[in-house]
Amino acid sequence: MRNASIFREHFLLHKWSYLLGSILLSISLILQLWVPMLLKEFTDGLQNESIKVSELWGLALWFTILGIGTFLFRSSGRIYIFRMSRILERDLRTQLFSHWEKMQAEYYQNQRIGNLMAHAVNDVNILRQVGMQGFFQMVEAAVLITIAVILMAGTINLYLTLLVLLPLPGLTYIAYRFRTKIQTHSLKVQEAIGTLTSRVQEFCAGISVIKTYVQEEEETLKFAKENKSNVEVNKQLIRSNSLFTSLSQGIIGLSYLLSIVVGSILVMKGTITLGDFVAFNTYLSMLIGPIENIGKVINLLQQGKAADYRIRHVLSTEPEIKDEERVLPLTFIKGNIKIKNLSFKYQLNKEYALRNINVSIPKGTSLAIVGKVGSGKSTLVNLLLRLYNPPKNTIYIDQHEIRDVPLKTLRSSIAYVPQDNFLFSETIKENIAFDPKSYQDEQIFHAARQAHIYDDIMDCPEQFSTELGERGLSLSGGQRQRVSIARALIKPSPIMIFDDSLSAVDSKTEANILRTLRTEMKSRTSIIISHRISTIQDADQIIVMDNGEIVERGTHLTLLKENGIYKKMYDQQTTELTLVQSKFPSIHERKILIKRRRG
Template identity: 70%
Template sequence: MKRRPLFHEHFFQHKWSYLLGSVLLSMSLALQLVIPLLLEDFTDGIQHLTIRVSDLWSLAAWFIILGLGIFIFRSSGRIYIFRLSRMLERDLRTKLFTHWETLPAEYYQHERIGNLMAHAVNDVNILRQIGMQGVFQTIEAMVLISITITMMAGTINVYLTLLVLLPLPGLTYLAYRFRTSIRMYSLRVQEAIGTVTSRVQEFCTGIRIIKTYVQEHEEIKKFTKENGENVKANKQLIRSNSLFASYSQGIVGLSYLLSIVFGSLLVMKGRISLGEFVAFNTYLSFLVAPIENLGKVINLFQQGKAADSRLRNVLASEPDIKDEEGIVPLKEIKGEIRIRNLSFQYKNSKGYALRNINLTIEKGASLAIVGKIGSGKSTLVNLLLRVYNPPRNTIFIDNYDIRDLPLKLLRTSIGYVPQTNFLFSSTIKENIAFDPNYYQDNQIYKAAKQAHVYRDIMDFPEGFNTALGERGLSLSGGQRQRVSIARAMIKQSPIMIFDDSLSAVDVKTEERILKTLRSEIKGRTSIIISHRISTIQKADKIIVLDEGKIAEQGTHESLLERNGIYKNMYILQSNEFTLEPSTLPFSSERTVRINKRRS
């Protein structure tokens, strides 16, 4: 079934409101058409010298009354219709943003931010213009043209009316000829705007790297080229619009020429009076604006088709990650995790990111994951969060297939500290309390203390009310990590995941944070990903991922007894950092013996 354009959905939803706006506008147009009748009587009275001074005052009074009536009804109709267009804009942006919220993270890896901005701003604005100027001018044209032609033919001369209207069907032909090019060039303009917006966003994000590598000139060249393409696309659209408008005006001018020539002949032959001739040309002047506007509306609707197509393509995209049929109506998750024969491959990828993973994490136990970059650590976490869908019957939580659990319950039951610590451009307090639940100030302060960032925050003049810059760049890397930890800790979730979340802090700070975390997350299932052995050696179980497979697993002590990947990592890190045994986090007697033996 073919879907209706987005504007049509809005129009039919508010059809009675549009009808009221149309009635108000039509009443102003009806009053406007009384003016030629007054001019006709006045002109004939002047010609036959039957006009009196009192008639002049009466005519002036009528013009004032009509002007006030036209003003009241036209402005009321205009306000009413324009208000509906703003509602369309609001609803479209809300609908678009709401749909974006449902789409998986993978969607945003393939979409440029500039394109998303173009959808939310330019495409929606075009549809708003259709709901505003498009609807207003269409109603005006339909009502004014139909009534005016009826008055011209019925009260003055039908043959002169037909003769004057003869060139006007040419506007329909012009609209047909230009419709494809206008739609195509409009689409190119929107794409060009998306490209330029992406370039600006990338420049702002990477400004430090650009300046560090002295690439300002190269970036200017790239922007100039893409901005030139934007100008070129706009020139093509302007050329088509201008040609259409010029040809339209030429056709209207031809109608005026026919009116003057043949209307004058009819006056001289006595077929129509001078007053009727004046009234006829006044009627014709009323036709010029709506006919020209009708051409503009046709252009606008062509642009709207392109914008509507782009928006509907976005809204038609179905989220892969969603609650499936037959979900289990659980109210809480306890935290036991079992993984059975899990193999996972990304779309458009030749190899597997994970291969035959088998793993059990008891409720309240801790699992540490180590491995080189690209070994599959973050992929495993993303599958647990259902950022990507794992194959069925591979991941179970509390003996339920993870895909049978309500998505909202799953994610609210996991406190997650990502590898890339993203903070929003709001206050520190709002970033820590970023959760559907409401948290009191003392809970926020407690979470900050658990993450050992409380003192840092209190050193700012505004404390927890300090407003952060975009993506939290006003904080150091370590501070961002600790605020992210506080954001996860405040949730009190039964499952905690830390994805290399202490890489930007020094070893002593890391030791203090881990000591606190061990106490606070006791009884909760925890997964810790790290490149530092010091971070994870107290975990109940440690697995080493290599090329998507579990290469080794065991406790810290048992893995050191093997001559495997884990022991090599430990030796390399011990060579890189010379640490006293007393300062080593999670130091044990075996660690001390190994350090003494190596020294």
Template identity: 80%
Template sequence: MMSKKTIFKEHFVLHKWSYLLGTILLTISLVLQLFVPVLLKKFTDGLQNETIHVSDLWELALWFVIVGLGAFLFRSSGRIYIFKMSRILERDLRSSLFSHWEKLQAEYYQNQRIGNLMAHAVNDVNIMRQIVMQGYFQTVEAAVLISISVFMMASTIHFYLTLLVLLPLPGLTYMAYRFRSKIQMHSLKVQEAIGTLTSRVQEFCSGISVIKTYTQEEEERKKFTNDNRSNVEVNKQLIRANSLFTSLSQGIVGLSYLISIVFGSILVMKSTISLGDFVAFNTYLSLLIAPIENIGKVINLLQQGKAADNRIREVLSTEPTILDEEGTAPITAIQGNISLRNLSFKYKRGKESALKNINVTIPKGTSLAIVGKVGSGKSTLVNLLLRLYNPPKNSIFIDDHDIRDVPLKTLRESVAYVPQDNFLFSTSIKENIAFDPNPYQDEQVFHAARQAHVYQDISDLPDKFDTELGERGLSLSGGQRQRVSIARALIKPSPIIIFDDSLSAVDSKTETNILNTLRTQMKSRTSIIISHRISTIQEADQIIVLDKGEIVERGTHQSLLKQDGIYKKMFTQQTTEFTWPTLNGRKILIKKRRR
């Protein structure tokens, strides 16, 4: 349930004294500006009555300088102060979004487009900043100038002339009401179009190799052109609405100015007011024009801000589902004993259970290997062990504690994980390997790289371990990315280590070398290895075979080979040197691994 209080109101209440100071500085500058019509009245009447002297001119000039300089200094100070608050809002809002995104579960991101998330952090936040930078500033300016100017016009010059001039102005309020929903609707469409366009560019950059390989440049260009055209079209609609509103606002202001010229001239000719009063009245009116026009801009900006506010608050009001629950035990260390007891799990959008009645015990310091076809539930099991999804209560136990009663920080600090996609960050290789809250010395990084058999590859690069990687580490080969990911896991002193199909991109010799190293290094760590390759997992203490979410076979490598089941078939297929399948009548050579 979203709070009824807007983001700006919350920010304003939090920083109310800072806003008050900025408002006072701006108000002083505006009040000083209102001395200009008074000085012009004195000057004009003096000329008309021939009562002004040279000394009076110097005095008036000095006052003009004082008023102008004072207005400049106070306006600049107030503007800087208020604009600084807009940047603080921008900073705090982006920090809040990022911090909240960190708390949300992995499932949230599977249902979101990256472009939309980027639009929240960039476009929506910019609009909220504009509400302070332009909206608040211009609202204060309009409130002070309009109220004092109207009072001075009515009380010191002519009440009825002031009333006549102000008669058209309520039309601004009516137009604002009529245009409100239309501008808000167009603003929402613009923000959605930006999200779509951003997603298209992000997807293109990530998939550029596939696009070029399949010669889909022209098709992708057409898709981008369509999205770009849609973005331009919705912006045109917003511009049309804004332009029509602004034009009508200026027409109303122009009508007020026409009334002032016509009826003010008549009053001067009848000597009801002096020429100086007429000049001062029109000067006051000229000071009103910009603030009154800005009211329309502020109203439009507030409508855009309302849409942005709703989108941001919708994100911030999304409750994380993966978090420490009440009664979480004060556990600070994990030994590494894992027990799965009648574990069944179904995704929210899944029709069938991803896992069914899984029962496995993994004592501390032993290894479990998991094999099975694609979609058999292997990665789901790992996701539950990492609590990227919440398993059912009393189904997964760590050191005899229900995993949901173990603090998330303790759990994840105790697990080193090599993901299937080998995600690397666009920083240096050294920073990728040492990606952990704990500080590591260079020698520890080098040692982990040697264990993962990637040290020589990195040393051959021009900048060695300081080599900056491209996005997602794509400047490295698939095998190099896998081994850097393995080094990142090995350097972490955790009692549990998980490999999710993490040797699929390395050659047979490198795989053998890595496995020999891992067997030595993992003797004191509980290890879980997921793989499609039998060669990777055949030395595990226990092996389970998953099929459609269920354990259909379990045992050691030798015992499973004695069964005429899935495991033996996989082993037989993988130890056949060559197969010759056909695709559309063409033979495809697939080299199999011999062990």
């Protein structure tokens, strides 16, 4: 984990801006501390009946000048310091987001979305408050208390000043005693917020399943439990804060009591003047706010320390998938793929997901992969994309070990249609043109026509400018698949991967899309994963996977002759299609049955 605190690094980077803000704030405080001197002069003048009307106007002018000056310098200092805290907030969120982009897919499988959101929102906000209110109040307290105490002791009465300040070291002791407790409670609060956010996010994402299975009451009870836990840890923090604040105010009240009682006695004895008494208590009243703020700042610093620990823990987590130190200076690849003796298992699993996989895919040829769910098809694709790291010397791209190929070069050379057909909450046009390279409208329209989604898009309210809902759920499953295919087709990549990307479209649309894909795949290396034989039967080579192993390989015709798993799948699908055609002769009825079977 990083040793230096986040705020310390930020402060050192912007030290001159913080220094300027501190100087401007200090000037405003010095101007403010002149007010008790003017009050002393005014009070003594009234008591001695020696003040003149012209002097009153002069004092009024000075009060006005000091007020305006205090306002201008304080506002300027506040702007500089608060601006730096907003820069900290901006840079830290950017740093977090950039770091998350580098993390491997497995990292997110082991994280709750709510916790990640809590880091980016709540933890960052706390550190912003440290840089904003925390730093501002620390400077204010240090400057105001130091100068005010010097003026109180040097110009009014040293004995009274020492007596009044005597209880104040108790604040330091109380702060020390509460330091660990407040930090612990703050950490629990932030963790509770992350858990609660995760619960809400999971509820929103799974609302359809919750309603379908009539689990509203059960989910409400779960949320109530998490919400109660959140309230309890907040209560603990509030109790600690309240007790700390009350004790601090009690100490400050004792100092003020000593000032009133002892100061009054000194006035009656003639040791100090009434003006000195007024000025002294004005100084003390100015000190009360900053001294109280010391406790708040200490409290905030403990919360900041907990937030700082959580964020540093995230930023210190190194991505497992990154460019090797001696990565090759490759900017493009041709598309030759070779997999040699590949065996792979996930970190948390004991069993291998893939066993002894050997396959060669020359440039411009197509490989089809079939097999039941969990046979390792998607795992193989994820390794080719390096969403997970394959063992060394098992996957080669253009005769280069895949880890020697820069990640940017590798992934920009692959057009990928994932199984979940994820779309972003943006326009359809932006989803199709989701690539670092910019595309003309005609290129986007052409890709949509190739994916046979163009007519559907033109029926949308805003056509290609239609804003999609979260994850593209405003479109049907088949429409999402075809938009994802258009996104892959527009990308001029030497390798194309389709992971069960036609499962939600009808047979007629599938045939039209396949006709387009055959044209596109002539010049590209293609990998197609599908449960439908009709989708993959024209591939140059087909492999059948079962339990992480290749159990059959060949072309469509040779595999049919082997009378193995592939032949059984083909016979079963052919029989189902024949039954559907005989029982439901209309296309509409067939579509309904097929959807029911898939649902």
